[in-house]
Amino acid sequence: MIKTPNTKVILILLSIIISSCSSMNQLTMSVTEPAPVYVPINIETVAIIDRSLPKGQNVELDQIDKILSAEGMNLDKNGANECVTGLFDELISTNRFDTIKIIDKIDLKNPGLGVFPSLIPWERVENICKENNVDAIFVLSFYDTDATVDYKANTFKINGPAGIKIPLVEHHAKITTFIKTGWRIYDPINRWISDEFQINDHIISEGVGVNPVKAAMAIIEREELVLQSSNNIGHIYAQRIFPYKTRVSRDYYVRGTDNFKIAKRRAQTGNWDSAAELWDKEVQNSKGKIAGRACYNMAIINEINGNLDTAIDWASKSYTDYKDKEALRYLKVLKHRTVRNNQLIQETAQKTKEPLP
Numbered sequence: 001m002i003k004t005p006n007t008k009v010i011l012i013l014l015s016i017i018i019s020s021c022s023s024m025n026q027l028t029m030s031v032t033e034p035a036p037v038y039v040p041i042n043i044e045t046v047a048i049i050d051r052s053l054p055k056g057q058n059v060e061l062d063q064i065d066k067i068l069s070a071e072g073m074n075l076d077k078n079g080a081n082e083c084v085t086g087l088f089d090e091l092i093s094t095n096r097f098d099t100i101k102i103i104d105k106i107d108l109k110n111p112g113l114g115v116f117p118s119l120i121p122w123e124r125v126e127n128i129c130k131e132n133n134v135d136a137i138f139v140l141s142f143y144d145t146d147a148t149v150d151y152k153a154n155t156f157k158i159n160g161p162a163g164i165k166i167p168l169v170e171h172h173a174k175i176t177t178f179i180k181t182g183w184r185i186y187d188p189i190n191r192w193i194s195d196e197f198q199i200n201d202h203i204i205s206e207g208v209g210v211n212p213v214k215a216a217m218a219i220i221e222r223e224e225l226v227l228q229s230s231n232n233i234g235h236i237y238a239q240r241i242f243p244y245k246t247r248v249s250r251d252y253y254v255r256g257t258d259n260f261k262i263a264k265r266r267a268q269t270g271n272w273d274s275a276a277e278l279w280d281k282e283v284q285n286s287k288g289k290i291a292g293r294a295c296y297n298m299a300i301i302n303e304i305n306g307n308l309d310t311a312i313d314w315a316s317k318s319y320t321d322y323k324d325k326e327a328l329r330y331l332k333v334l335k336h337r338t339v340r341n342n343q344l345i346q347e348t349a350q351k352t353k354e355p356l357p
Contacts, residue, residue, distance in 0.1 A: 023253055023293075024253055026250070031247075031303070032244070032245060034243055035243050036195075037185065037197075038194065039241045043097075045099035045133065045135050046097050046136050046137065047128070047138070050080050050081065050084050051106070051117065051140060051141050051142075052076070053077060079179065080140060080143035082230035082234065083140055083231070084234060086235045086238075087138060088234070114143075117141055119184075120186065125186045135189060136186060136187045136194070140182075143180070145180075145226060147175055151173050153172070174204065176204050178200065179229055181198065182197070183197050184196050184197075185241075203225040203226060205225060256290045259282055260282070266278070281294075282294035288321075289322065295314050295324070295327070296314070296324055298314040299327070308334060308337060312338065315327045315331040315334055316331060
């Protein structure tokens with residue numbers, strides 16, 4: 001009797017064969033992307049202002065909102081202060097600016113209720129900067145918390161004396177707090193809003209107890225969590241003015257000659273520059289297929305090292321001189337990265353050259 005091979009076993013064997021015969025391996029690497037927000041290098045001193053507290057007749061309306069959303073009396077004020085502190089600490093740690101100040105006593109109107117207020121007039125911005133000897137200002141334009149409360153009581157029984165079941169009530173309190181913040185950067189030198197951005201977060205606090213007082217302990221934990229989250233929001237916002245790292249996947253050739261095989265092992269140990277030395281030896285190989293693969297891999301090592309223009313040159317050579325189709329696909333990826341980076345830099349730089357009316 002002839003047994004039919006198990007389909008699953010066949011698929012596994014095919015997968016192993018294909019994998020072992022593959023001419024390429026995949027790598028993940030960190031690449032640098034330009035900062036989402038462009039701040040000109042001539043801005044060397046900055047101030048931070050908290051404009052989030054409601055002013056004038058809007059205070060009463062904001063207090064109603066606080067009652068409806070179960071907010072603490074000073075939660076928004078303390079949370080906004082933590083946002084400013086987080087931003088200040090992050091900017092200080094980067095050494096990007098020569099001077100960073102927090103300006104406390106500035107009377108700026110705010111409608112409250114978690115919306116962006118009208119822009120500060122440029123004459124006022126310029127006066128603030130002049131009085132405080134700074135080049136630009138970071139403004140926490142609004143800060144607002146909303147809370148939803150979920151309360152329930154569950155009845156259960158425990159064993160009492162003489163086997164009698166005693167009913168008890170377990171109280172559950174769950175508070176979800178939503179945090180909304182809005183930020184702007186005012187550049188009075190160029191009369192431009194460098195950034196207008198909103199960051200939101202939410203935290204969940206829960207309490208359980210045999211009486212409502214124990215369950216309400218969630219409220220105590222809630223305030224601490226809100227303040228921690230608010231401080232973190234300030235740190236996160238500061239990072240918008242700096243380049244950042246992201247992970248990408250790339251394929252590279254590992255077969256063709258003994259040099260490719262050795263280079264593969266070097267790459268697997270993280271010794272990419274040493275692997276590139278072997279790829280470089282093959283770029284003049286008499287076999288066009290081998291030379292094309294070597295040129296392709298030279299593009300990979302240059303992207304790893306941050307040399308995008310050189311990477312494009314190698315990928316172009318791999319395709320135009322040796323017709324490597326993988327190189328054409330990779331070339332499009334590299335050009336897209338370059339164009340996107342240049343556009344962002346040029347657009348943000350151009351904005352600072354066009355004064356607002």
